[in-house]
Amino acid sequence: MKEQNISRATIDRLPLYFRTLRLAQDEGIDIISSETLGNRLNITPEQIRKDLTSFGQFGKKGVGYYVNELKRCIGDILGLNNHWNIAVIGIGHLGEALANYQNFASMGFNLVALFDTDKEIIGRVVSHIRVSDMTDLKQIIEEKNISIGVIAVPAQFAQAVADQLVEAGIRGIWNFAPVKMDVPASVQLVNEDLSVGLSRLSYFISSARDSQ
Amino acid sequence: MKEQNISRATIDRLPLYFRTLRLAQDEGIDIISSETLGNRLNITPEQIRKDLTSFGQFGKKGVGYYVNELKRCIGDILGLNNHWNIAVIGIGHLGEALANYQNFASMGFNLVALFDTDKEIIGRVVSHIRVSDMTDLKQIIEEKNISIGVIAVPAQFAQAVADQLVEAGIRGIWNFAPVKMDVPASVQLVNEDLSVGLSRLSYFISSARDSQ
Numbered sequence: 369m370k371e372q373n374i375s376r377a378t379i380d381r382l383p384l385y386f387r388t389l390r391l392a393q394d395e396g397i398d399i400i401s402s403e404t405l406g407n408r409l410n411i412t413p414e415q416i417r418k419d420l421t422s423f424g425q426f427g428k429k430g431v432g433y434y435v436n437e438l439k440r441c442i443g444d445i446l447g448l449n450n451h452w453n454i455a456v457i458g459i460g461h462l463g464e465a466l467a468n469y470q471n472f473a474s475m476g477f478n479l480v481a482l483f484d485t486d487k488e489i490i491g492r493v494v495s496h497i498r499v500s501d502m503t504d505l506k507q508i509i510e511e512k513n514i515s516i517g518v519i520a521v522p523a524q525f526a527q528a529v530a531d532q533l534v535e536a537g538i539r540g541i542w543n544f545a546p547v548k549m550d551v552p553a554s555v556q557l558v559n560e561d562l563s564v565g566l567s568r569l570s571y572f573i574s575s576a577r578d579s580q
Numbered sequence: 581m582k583e584q585n586i587s588r589a590t591i592d593r594l595p596l597y598f599r600t601l602r603l604a605q606d607e608g609i610d611i612i613s614s615e616t617l618g619n620r621l622n623i624t625p626e627q628i629r630k631d632l633t634s635f636g637q638f639g640k641k642g643v644g645y646y647v648n649e650l651k652r653c654i655g656d657i658l659g660l661n662n663h664w665n666i667a668v669i670g671i672g673h674l675g676e677a678l679a680n681y682q683n684f685a686s687m688g689f690n691l692v693a694l695f696d697t698d699k700e701i702i703g704r705v706v707s708h709i710r711v712s713d714m715t716d717l718k719q720i721i722e723e724k725n726i727s728i729g730v731i732a733v734p735a736q737f738a739q740a741v742a743d744q745l746v747e748a749g750i751r752g753i754w755n756f757a758p759v760k761m762d763v764p765a766s767v768q769l770v771n772e773d774l775s776v777g778l779s780r781l782s783y784f785i786s787s788a789r790d791s792q
Binding site: 376377462558571572 | 588591592595598599621657659662666672673676677682687728751752758760766768772774776778781782783788
């Protein structure tokens with residue numbers, strides 16, 4: 369099922385397909401056309417067919433895709449069916465927002481631990497989970513089989529937190545701090561930069577204005 | 581300076597270039613090579629040269645790019661030099677995290693208003709701005725010349741907020757709510773889906789495991 373050489377752009381679209389298929393499943397839809405999928409996602413049907421044919425045949429020609437089958441397959445490709453356990457480090461506003469983000473659970477991620485260094489925050493319950501002390505990080509990551517660490521601490525502390533996560537045996541880091549982070553090649557790193565979305569919007573507004 | 585037919589992938593990389601150039605500028609660097617830029621961003625020098633040549637000549641062959649000139653040009657392309665005024669709607673944890681996000685200011689966006697419907701939240705001061713009542717949205721958007729609305733409300737309220745923003749004459753919406761939103765073609769919409777980053781990480785971890 370796993371394919372090599374999937375483009376980054378396609379990998380970025382797969383979670384959108386997965387989520388749309390899940391919503392379609394909830395609506396009781398069995399078969400969905402590339403036109404309907406495209407309309408729900410603002411992606412052309414041609415692009416969708418191109419993305420999905422690279423993974424094999426899930427469609428019924430002239431009718432559409434089998435929702436359950438396609439969703440399961442995309443979940444397999446993305447590794448979502450592993451139901452990774454995740455931890456959020458840094459329970460400020462961003463960390464708390466991430467801990468409460470409903471979409472993660474619906475994508476198959478299990479939030480199982482929260483960490484902070486602030487005595488005022490340790491012990492608080494957020495999203496049904498008690499915030500742990502950073503000094504217990506390694507022990508809890510091992511005990512709870514946590515694969516993914518989400519870094520939501522201020523920039524100046526981010527590398528030190530990453531080092532602790534690596535030392536604790538984490539497999540992936542999702543970093544929200546605006547820093548260039550160094551981790552060993554064995555640990556997967558995805559940097560989330562919120563200013564990218566806002567800059568894209570700025571670009572679109574500028575282009576629209578120029579063409580008016 | 582404005583170019584047509586810039587790929588979405590290139591537009592997504594431009595803010596990363598802009599930010600890295602800004603940091604280089606802060607460090608007093610006048611000329612930067614595509615190798616150094618690439619190393620700071622985990623992007624190949626070939627990709628960087630390809631992205632940047634499409635906008636014209638900013639480099640000194642065999643030496644590197646002029647930092648100030650290239651940064652100003654990318655800022656022009658992205659429309660960042662317009663210094664858009666923005667408002668955040670929904671001051672829960674996500675809204676408060678966004679209001680406090682330092683990177684927006686450094687990219688040239690001015691946060692000038694915050695809105696909520698909750699009487700407990702209206703009047704609070706977040707990031708030096710007093711939270712306004714949603715009933716004053718249209719008036720404040722006009723008075724403060726706000727171009728971009730950031731939607732950080734729960735999913736079920738997101739479309740109604742978007743409708744109010746459109747009615748108030750907003751030019752761009754940056755939507756964090758996990759819903760398919762309808763806005764007129766004259767309003768630019770960028771949907772931010774945080775589960776995409778986490779799913780990408782899941783994919784990388786799964787691929788790494790498979791290849792071990």
